[in-house]
Amino acid sequence: MKKTITLILAFLLLCFGLSACTDLKDNNDDNDGGNENSSPTTAANILVAYFSCTGNTENIAKMIARETGGALHEIQPQIPYTEADLDYYSGGRADREQADPAARPAIANSVENMPDYDVIFLGYPIWHVQAPKIIYTFLESYDFAGKTIVPFCTSGSSGVGSSADNLRPLAQNADWKNGTRFSSKTTESEIKAFVEQLNLDLKTDTNMLKIAVGNTTLTASLADNASAAALFEALKKSPVTIEMQDYGNFEKVGALGFSLPRSDEYFTTEAGDLILYQGNQFVIYYDTNSWNFTRLGKIENITASELRSILGSGNATVTLSV
Ligand SMILES: Cc1cc2nc3c(=O)[nH]c(=O)nc-3n(C[C@H](O)[C@H](O)[C@H](O)COP(=O)(O)O)c2cc1C
Missing domain, CATH: 2.40.100.20 (Cyclophilin)
Structure with missing residues (x-):
């Protein structure tokens, strides 16, 4: 019985992943309203950094950026993930990276003005119940001391689980908020409530x-x-x-x-x-x-x-x- 349920769950996850991958988002699309590599003009020097292959996490990141006035930054892999790479439980690239504790996929772009940001929203898709290894690369690339990090994720069905907790050692001197998982049906008003309950100490800006x-x-x-x-x-x-x-x-x-x-x-x-x-x-x-x-x-x-x-x-x- 237990085995049957596990198989059904694995099948559902596979279906969700495959259908999401048939319409891969364009990873090199720089027309996303982002504010990359320019000085922040946001209310609290907020950065919304995210990694997203099929657009689910990107949608949530954009809503958070709209709600907070934060600057959007897409974490772009040096080698973009193909549909085959993302075909999970196939032994493909994403599967192999997630199984390898030392994997640190290279990132093509960077946040030039990271010292200027006080609050970093960090978004990722759940890959095998964890954050993709490229998020580990991102966290090891900057000094987050004194910054607040707010992890968030999207998934087929898994919760945030231990994925956010396992990121904490990579930026030990940051103030980490609890991780939050969003479904693809998340509304702007749910994002508003999420941001409000964080009680971030926002600086006001005359701009x-x-x-x-x-x-x-x-x-x-x-x-x-x-x-x-x-x-x-x-x-x-x-x-x-x-x-x-x-x-x-x-x-x-x-x-x-x-x-x-x-x-x-x-x-x-x-x-x-x-x-x-x-x-x-x-x-x-x-x-x-x-x-x-x-x-x-x-x-x-x-x-x-x-x-x-x-x-x-x-x-x-x-x-x-x-
Ligand atoms: C390699 C891989 C592993 C995944 N593992 C899980 C998982 O463990 N649990 C889950 O609910 N969804 C899993 N998914 C589905 C993604 O988390 C889900 O489709 C996510 O919303 C994709 O975000 P994106 O569109 O921003 O890339 C996986 C997807 C991939 C590609």
């Missing part, structure tokens, strides 16, 4: 703006101009709630209730741009439009389709705060 929409809070960086500075000062006094309407199939727009100085220029928007229109209208762009308007800021780490689904198709009520 950041929060946009609450339903259960989601998006973080945006403010533009470097007098208009954004005036908005920041207004929001310091009190948050502002705006009733926004959908317009042109590319934006949500609504009255701020007060005017800001204009620094209009002609440009083409992209998803995530925050714009001041006619001095008193706040606009969130989820698609492109070319016009004369003033930049107020940008929601980082978000694609057009992600932003569309968060804002919904019709009217939206958003609350801005700092």
